[in-house]
Amino acid sequence: MQDLFVNGTCIASGWGRGAEPIASLNQPSWIHHVANNLNCSNLWNHSLSNKPLQMSIDDTVGFCTQYYSKYKTYSGLFAIIEFSGPQHMQWAPIYKRAHNIVTPTVIHADNAETTASIADKYISAFIEHGITKNYLETKELFHYINPDAIPRHAHLRHKERILEYHSDYGSKVIKQTFIARQQIQWLVDWLNKNNISYLMNWASGTKPAYIKMVDSAFTSLYHTRRFIPMQNYTGTSKGVEWSIEPYKNHPDAIGQARIASFISKWIHEHHLA
Secondary structure (H helix, E strand, C coil), X not given: CCEEEEECCCCCCCECCEEECCCCCCCCCHHHHHHXXXXXXXXXXXXXXXXXXXXHHHHHXXXXXXXXXXXXXXXXXXXXXXXXXXCCCCCCCCEEECCEEEEEEEXXXXXXXXXXXCHHHEEEEEEEEECCCCCCCCCCCCEEECXXXXXXXXXXXXXXXXXXXXXXXXXXXXXXXXXXXXXXXXXXXXXXXXXXXXXXEECCCXXXXXXXXXXXXXXXXXXXXXXCCCCCCCHHHHHHHCCCCCECCECCHHHHHHHHHHHHHHHHHCCCC
């Protein structure tokens, strides 16, 4: 193996910087440890906190397509896709500026006060990125936009969308899980068709009932061992368990190293690379 592409979330460093040095960062995340463990020559990291599932799929296809255009082969490439969670749907861009668009990422705040307004039960971040993306560059694809810089009409429209989404939230989570199942199946088929070696895993998932629901929906995708079931590993559950001082369900340096050991061992034992 020569090259590693990681398309992850906040567990995989949060903000990817495109082509990254493998061993020279002061505080490496698990992806830098894995790149070393797999003896990679090149590393591309296009992770984004709370990355929507469809964006994860689009960026995987986009990166691999550009990689092939440059190198004319996939034989030396290994891709790791860390999905935020099946409920992390992609929201429509709220506005454009120049050649960029601003897209919200949204997560449900499970610990929100019961008296909070509906809009406050969700945590939104506004991310700016190019309409077209150059994945092979040493450059961040995503940039955080301060909410104060978002035009008022865009804020209002986003809150309207949250209100629409919130109606019957429980059934929407279940429905979105099965939509995610179809989306990821498409990506699996695309990767297999192009003979691209890969591993998928989940970042979120700590509650037993939720883990059982998701794993039940994705059982048929787990049998190749190229997708780690939630019951075996999620970045948040193991990141906390394997850390000395975790921060808000995120691993510390020790947790990152232990995640890397687990993922490297999984790849080796199941002959995935």
